[in-house]
Structure formats: structure tokens, C-alpha cells
Amino acid sequence: MPLTFNKSERLCSKKILGELFKKGSASVQTFYLFPFRVLYMDAVAHAPQPAEISEAINTPAASLPAIVITVPKRMFKRAVDRNLIRRRVREAYRLNKSLLTRQESFPSNIAFLYTAKQIISFEEIEKGMKLALKKMAH
């Protein structure tokens, strides 16, 4: 399992994002684990087209989950701080995503909402990320 992080693993679609953040959606599951609030959807709920299935077979990377990281501007006024937190979270996911992908099934779309009030170190973020990934894998 390579420790890469391609464009295909980034969740950019406005449609999926709207679906993910729509309140009360049945297909979206959520939990809170310091320092994140995690939202994720299963791939089963999002019925794939036959063409997409064939592509998924051909390209293993496409089967990886797509994630989005958000850091609220309300908490951190300066762009430098938000960038720093987002990069740390992304590194934590990149280095530990095998915890998730080793499993039989895993969510297809995940959103990590950073909810801590302070800028915390990479070690703590990585610890929280591991716990969150393990929880999603079950």
C-alpha cells in the first residue's frame, strides 16, 4: 500500500459535499473524536454506474476513499494557521490510511472537521486520526 495522496483521493465534488453535509441524511454517519468531527458515507449507498465499476476494477486508486478536511475560519483567523492544521491532518491521514484500506469495506467519502480551539501538535493529531480510522473500519 503506497503512502501516496493523489488528486483522486480528494473530495472536490460540490454535489457529494452537499450530500455529505446535508443534515439528517440517512446515508451519512457521524461521530466525534478529539480533535475531529468525522462525517462519512458508504459506497453502497451511492449506487455506482456499470462504467464506474469497470473503471474501479482497472484502477485500484479509484477504490480509495475521498476525503475532505475543513478548518473553521471562525476559530483561526489567519490563513497561515489554517494551512498548517490542514497539512498536519492530511499527513496524518496519508501515513495512516492503511488502517482503513486493509479492511474489507470502508467508507467512500469522509469529511474531517477540525474542532479544537488551539493549534495542536502533529503527534496528537496522528493519535486522534488513528483512533478515528479504526473506528470507521469496524
Add this chain to the structure above:
RNA sequence: AAUUCAGGUCGGCUUAUCGCGCCCCGCCUUUGGGCGGAGCGAGGAAAGUCCGGGCAGCACAGAGCACUCUACUUCCUAACGGGAAGGCAACCGGCUGGGAACGGCCGGUUGACAGAUAGGGCAACAGAAAAUAUACCGCCAAUUCAGUGAACAUUAAGCAGUCAUCAGUGAACAGUUUAGCGCAACUUCGCCUGACUGAUAACUGGUAACUGCUUACUGUUCACUGAGUAGGUAAGGGCGAACCGGUGGGGUAAGAGCCUACCGCCCAGUGGGCGACCAGUGGGGCACGGCAACCCUUAGGGGCUGAAAGACCAAAUAAGCGUCGGACGCGCGGCUGCUCGUCGCCAGCGUUCCGAAAGGAACAACACCGACGCGGGUAGGUCGAACGAGGUGUUCGGGUGACCGGCAUCCCAGAUAAAUGAUAAGCCAUUCUGCCGGGCGGCUCAGGCCAAACGGCGGGAGGACAGAACCCGGCUUACAGGUCUGGAUUGGAU
């Protein structure tokens, strides 16, 4: 060397591992992509989004009005509210002239620095008064009253003096006379004594006058003080952000541009400068206060919007258009009262034309349904969008300078839910601290104690402000620390 001010400049470094974006090369591939490798990859402010421009769309005859921006001058620039040089004003510093008053030169900082005799408007509070002003205090002559003082006059009183007069006393003196003495005696004479008379000086008292002094009343004049009346006065005090030119002299009752000298102000010439302005001349004779960051005037500018601009491709999908195919009228009934739709019934019934009738034809094409195509444009994507008012260098040329030109050289982020990172180790600036050395200097009970700079060894902390988003030129704001240049001050050396 230290401190400080101004300006410029830099804005941590190295290695390893794992990653990210762009782009190029090679290989593989089921053409979607995958693998490997090379290169590049945040800032001086990327920030605020305050100006100006490029670019883009829309609008647009010309002029005016309205709105809005700018505002000492000249220049630089694509342009600017930016910059450079200069002018003026205020302030600061240094040097210097002079006896002083007061200047001169140099440097620095700051200045929305056009116009207040084009017009309108405004000015809280305080203050007497805030703009064709005003008399609160103060000052001043006049006048009324009161008081004080001085001088003069009148009157009265007292004291002193002078003179006159009256009365009294009254010496010397004169006269008469008496006694004594001198001469023998008498007369005479002389001396002397007493008395009387006269008269004078003098004294005492009275009266009148005069003079001087004192006191009192009254009056007049003058001075001062106080109060009042009606005035003068803006020199002074006081009020205020600001109050009706400043200083000296004259002048005046006191004052006042009332007069005068200088300064300021206004007007008109002269000379210098592209100009702002400067220098100087003559005249006027003090009105013409402040605010234009209130309206306004003058001069110059501004069409609006803003990359979410705009151009293009295009799954989905609505309207619309085209082609092909299907179906075809009216009516009646049921299904929910109406509408629509649907199902059923063809029993009944259309209009026009042809026909005797039977029957036929037309009205009949729209509309409706379906498929395909066009169109349209959502999701998504491409361009805009990275070669440009471009960067760097230049002991090249022009210019005081901003800057311009020449030459050389370089290609230097291009993301888009948004790359440029994470981790580890080391180094460096900085900083804290322990030990050792050091010893400015301080305390001292004279034994010692404390101890700055600096040096060595060790340990710890540890990167300021801050993240491109179409591009560029500026401005503003934030910023640990390093470094360079210049000015000033202090100290040291020569």
C-alpha cells in the same frame, strides 16, 4: 566605540525519509491511466483592498447641468491621491556676524500648502462684547454732593506788640519854700535836707485803632479722597480657540494709525527665475479677524461594472425548432362535484360539397404521443492565466534627482474545497542558566564579601509578521533579529 535619528537591505541554513502541484523526457498500456527520472515551486509585505493602470464586458453624437475626486511649483511615469527636485511656512540643531537689538549660512523634521475684498453660512462654553461689535474692571477731563488738607477773606475770642487818649503813680529836672552848713554877720552865692507845685521819662489801669500769632464759624480757590450723573477712551487687566495690526517715539485729559519710523497689509511698476517665488522701488494709510476637513469659487480630472469580468466545450434537463412514425371529429356514460386524464360505448349525432339514394370526398391541419437531430445550457471541463509598462547586472550614456536610453543575461509559482508539506538529526542568529577564569566597581567589623563587561566549557529554550488566487505600479499597516550608509551627541586615540 557607544547611544540615537533617518534611509537602504536581508528576512534562518544543511541533510535524510515519506509526500504534494506544474512541466519535460523515457517505458508500459485495455487510451482511462500507470511506472521511473530531471527541473521549478510563496512575500517584503503574498496582508489591508486604499489609489492608479493593463485586460474584459456593457453603454456611448456633441455640449451643458448634477455628482464626485484632486489642489504650492516644475518634472518623472502607462497612470496615480505615488515619487524626485525646488519654493514657502512652522519647529529643531549646528556654525557664524554684531556692543546690543537683531541677523546670516548649512542641515533636519513636519505641512489637504489654491481662494475668506465672488457670495451665503457658522462660531458651543466662558465673557461686557464674537464682526460695519462692545465699556465689565481700569484710565480720563467735566459736573453734583460729601469729607480731608492748604491758602485767602469776613466775623468772633484770646495772646503779644505799637501808637493815641484818659486816670493814677511819678524820678531826674525846673520853680517856690523850710531847716542846717560854709562866710564875723546879712544879702548873694554854694552845699545839703524836707515839703509843695509843675512837667517829662517811666510804670499801672481803662478805652479805641493797627499789626502779628492762635482758635472757631462761614465763604472762595486749589489739591486729594469717596459717591453719583452724563460722557470720552480699546494703552492695560480679565474672558476665550480666536476679540478689531506689532514695536519705538510723538501726541493727548486719558487714549487711539491721531501723527511718524521700521515691520506687517493692500495697490502699481522694476529686476531675476520655466514656475512656485525671491530681491528691491514708489504709493496708500489700517481697512480687509477665523473656519473652505460647511456650502461654495477657480483650475484640472472621472462612463459603469470587475476575473464570481468574459470566451469556449459540454453529460443531465425545461421551453422552442426540424424530420420520421403513431393517433385522430362531436357526443354519451362510468371512475370523485369541477378541470384534466383515463376506460368503455359506437346505440345516437357533426358542417360543407358531389350524388335520386346508397355512398364518397373535404373540413383535417393544428394540437397530442413517441423516437432522432438541432437548440439551450446544469454538473463538469478548457481558455482568460503566467514573456511582462518583466527580473538581474552594468566603473556604458543622459539627468541634481525620480527616471530614461543602450548593452549583456535570465525565464523566475501557477494552485482552483485551492500544491509549496510532515517527521527526524545537525548548524547559526538570539536568549535563559550552571561552573571556571576575569575583574570595572561597591560594601566592610579590615579577616573578607558582593560583583559589571568579556572569555572558556556545559545544559535548556528557540524562530518575527505572515500564505500567492488575473497581472502590474504605488500607498498604508504588521514585523524577532541581522547588516550597510549618512547625520547628531558623548567618550577615547592621533
